[in-house]
Amino acid sequence: MDTKTICLGALALGEASGYEIRKMFEDGPFAHFAQAAYGSIYPALTKLAEDGLVTCKSETQEKRPDKKVYRLTPSGWDHLEQALQSKIPSEDKVRSDTLFILFFTEWQRPDWIARVVDARIDHYRSILDGMQHCIDREAAEPAHNCASASQKLVRGFGHAVYRAAHDYLVENRDAFIAAAGQRRTDGREAAE
Amino acid sequence: MDTKTICLGALALGEASGYEIRKMFEDGPFAHFAQAAYGSIYPALTKLAEDGLVTCKSETQEKRPDKKVYRLTPSGWDHLEQALQSKIPSEDKVRSDTLFILFFTEWQRPDWIARVVDARIDHYRSILDGMQHCIDREAAEPAHNCASASQKLVRGFGHAVYRAAHDYLVENRDAFIAAAGQRRTDGREAAE
DNA sequence: TGCATGTATATCGGTTCGATATATTTTAAC
DNA sequence: GTTAAAATATATCGAACCGATATACATGCA
DSSP states (O other): OOHHHHHHHTTSSOBBOHHHHHHHHHTTTTTTTTTHHHHHHHHHHHHHTTSSSSSEEEETTTTTEEEEEEEHHHHHHHHHHHHHHHHSSSOEEEOHHHHHHHTTTGOOOOHHHHHHHHHHHHHHHHHHHHHHHHHHHHHHHHGGGOOHHHHHHHHHHHHHHHHHHHHHHHHHHHHHHHHTTTOOSTTTTTTO | OOOOHHHHHHHHSBBBHHHHHHHHHHTSSTTTTTTOOHHHHHHHHHHHHTEEEEEEEEEOOOOOTOEEEEEOHHHHHHHHHHHHHHSSSSOOOOEEEHHHHTTTTGGOHHHHHHHHHHHHHHHHHHHHHHHHHHHHHHHHHHHGOOOOHHHHHHHHHHHHHHHHHHHHHHHHHHHHHEEEEEEESTSSSSSO
16 A cells, blocks of 8 residues: 555545644554555655645644644545555565564573663553443443444454554564573674 | 564574575564565675675576575674664554555455455464464474474464454354445445 | 576665654643 | 743755666576
8 A cells, every 4th residue: 555545545534734644644443454645645645635635725723833634525536435445455574673682582682672672662561452442432421432343343453463562562562571681792692 | 663673683502604594584484473585585695795784605506596595604693682672663564455445344245254264364374373283283293393492482473363363254254245235345335 | 498486685766754854823721 | 921832834855765777697487
């Protein structure tokens, strides 16, 4: 999925500005499985407007910089539909500096490894808390219930995966720390 | 982690050519949490050699193109160690076209959603089988036991996460399919 | 024989990221 | 009450990165 398609997807949830789209990928509903930076979003929106897939109305607000609100056109909906159904999706791409570091645990100090693992556990915990909070709020206030069935299912997927990751790290925290410091990075021990 | 650091990490497991490094990120030990393309690897290795972090010996083979085998220098080991311990690692980045598609399940056909979900279940199953096969082989033949303790822990992490992902999709397959086709992409239903 | 797959290096265009610039308002702290 | 920080908002630029492709020979297998 390129940035243009990703922007169409964001706009399928309702009209939005470039800034608001960015937030959807930072904090919002797409945060855990898609990303887009300003440097990609703004040119993408310009291109989409040129191609007639979105319209742009400029809201000249007092007390704020101008806000350009984008909205899907019928042609934009078609385009999104095509993109979603075009082919069996490619494999997920995961980049985890944490796992890269932990892969080399033996070459590193136990206290450093402890910090990395603990930071990651905290991170997962805060994500899980955030998701749970979201679920609870929707249960309490049906008015706030904006997520569709499939959006809840996707969120449930994320929850299940983060839960597994969290639990595994908690269970194996001490094993990681025990593995640390068993080798030095002077290369003399490298297997060849 | 930039491509240079990633290449240093790959070479920490032993000397290798650019092609072999690529394979480590496609199939091998790093496959599930790091990526690097040829277009990044070859320039990175050239740069690393210029900076004295790796050495390169050209193996002129008969019956094969020349093979450039790279190996870490002591300075390269230092550099890798610095990179691993420099700061608390940034957040994981996940891009999943599958989840992006499933997020919009309501707008799509049930049979298409079934194909996407089933393909993903198969995919997870084959990954899990591969990991299990790897674990079994190491248990049977201690000679093949090349993974260190932390490398096994990282693999265990992957296994736990993929298992959770697989199980969730199996459990919720029918719910996804039931959610499909509830809306059309003509935009008239979009909440604004 | 022919064709796909595997081994191996390399490059090029296009996409994307990350940081930064600019400017104003709201919130928080002291 | 003032000042600092964070949020709102658009935009750009260089560096990094990906994906596809070119080249070339070997191997396997139908």
